[in-house]
Amino acid sequence: MSEADVRTVGVVGLGTMGAGIAQVCVQAGIATVGREVSEELCELARERIAHYLGRGVEKGRLTAEERDAALGRLTTTTELADLAACDLVVEAIVEDLGAKRELFRALESVVREGAVLATNTSALSVTEIAGATKRPERVVGMHFFNPAPVLPLVEVVRTELASDAAVETAFALAERLGKEPIRCNDTPGFVVNRILIPLLNDCVRVLDEAGVSPEDLDKAMTRGVNWPIGPCALIDLIGIDVHVHASEALHAALGEARMAPPQRLVRMRDEGHLGRKSGQGFFSYGG
Template sequence: MVRTLSDIDSIGVVGAGTMGSGIAQVAAQAGYEVTMRDIQEEFVQNGFDTIEGSLDRFVGKDKMSDEEAEATLGRITGTTDLADLTDCDIVVEAAVEDMDIKQDIFADLDETLPEDVVLATNTSTLSITTIASVTEREAQIVGLHFMNPVPVMKGVEVVVGEKTDDDVTALAHELAEDLGKETWESDDKPGFVTNRILMPWLNEGIRAFDEGVATKEDIDKGMKLGTNVPMGPLELADHIGLDICLDASETLHEELGDRYKPAYLLKRKVDAGDLGKKTGKGFYEY
């Protein structure tokens, strides 16, 4: 029997990077007890540092009190031991976007956790069905694709695998909404809704800059003023991380063909180690 939202008191998060720490933060803000796990203590501590910085910004903007920030942080426990997730009611995986790594994690979670625990993946492009195939609980695996930065962005994409149970899909929507998010639903097709449409847009903006159509500033300004988006393609790519954009584009290129071929300049930037905001330099300097 699938657990319902009223059964969920504690949430496990696998991965303490940008996405994992963000998911842990919003879950703790919503009142859930959170266990955040990564493979090294250093990574776990980096996750806590990210959360503290985010909470400090909320306090500084009067969106949260000092007491609320302290209480949020107090609901999060860090660990490097997967077995510490045993008492969690649902677990969200937010590891790197690599199928082999995700399948290894899900196989371990499937073996370690009680059989009625729902497992969700934050993947942005990889098949939910393929990730689930290494487990004995394929019906209880669903995509919960949070947008970056998780504490700020309101959207969560719920992705339904081939064998995902309808009640699990409903739980995914309800949980995301309880975390203060709004949801939409996608079938388990390459890129889902968001990245299927977003990646060609980002790549075309990069190509336009590389081919001298306009300066990067004017490309971004034109798209912001012309289409009413908050960020232009080059600024947004920097914000997401150019390595993440490249990985997503390469996955979609393999699955869907040449219209998703990564821009040459995107590859060159990643090879140079200029990954955007997180490294201090991408198309812009930070």
């Protein structure tokens, strides 16, 4: 199987990441079948994708015809069986190993033998997900970044059992989606999160140790090191809950003290201060 054979992509789970991935696929001209657990969530995802494509039209990034054509390539379903014609399926459901293993087991009985199965997991072992299937050689990681339509990176994750064909099919598809993929092994945090999570946790610890405000910490890193965004603003963007969860997973896997979520972040998560999405994190977001 080669990239040229990928005519139809499946996306399972049309939440934050799945809807973005489906949008990128239909914009790249690829027929895409999205699966959610209810009709309401299917409709919500369609609306969200239509909204972002519409914003693209307003900003002159695509024409109204291109938007309509892209939306015409998207079908949504609650039935896994409707993914039967997919050449590659990207899973973007909840970050739960049991749920993902169950899904992959079900998926392999639905798709044809040569189809590639990819997981968008951030912190789970791709190998353990692949282990739920009879043919783990066709399971890879395709780790998109949030927001998927905006950020170019995709980490294409290779397990020891993955076939070269599966890895290269995923890599070539990412390129066809206009992304800039890299290849990496299935190690905790892959590349970006392995580096970024402990680094952001260090930044948060410095807040208390150095008695510095989030504004000044962000100023230090943007003005002193030329980071494009300050660490506190970045954690607000990622979501405090998502970052805490990823920190816990990385800490559980590798055991470095820096990887454990700082108390300040755990407290913010428990108080519902989740960053941009809740309107309050290190900073306040009006409206």
